[in-house]
Amino acid sequence: MIEDAVMSVRCPSCGEPAEGWMMRSNHLDGEGLTEYYSCPCGCRFRVEVVPE
Numbered sequence: 001m002i003e004d005a006v007m008s009v010r011c012p013s014c015g016e017p018a019e020g021w022m023m024r025s026n027h028l029d030g031e032g033l034t035e036y037y038s039c040p041c042g043c044r045f046r047v048e049v050v051p052e
Contacts (some may be wrong), residue, residue: 009047011039018045 009018018037025034032050039045 009035009037011037011041011043012045013043014039014041016040 010016011018016039018039023036025036027033032048035047035049037045037047
């Protein structure tokens, strides 16, 4: 399920599962999107999602 995929994203700084705000931003060319996460350790990061 999609929820499992979202929860499997881990923070690149501390390695804990990311939580908090998640926002999706579609790429301007229509291919893929960017997902934004926050982590309990206080950092924020984004994940580029590109379809195959």
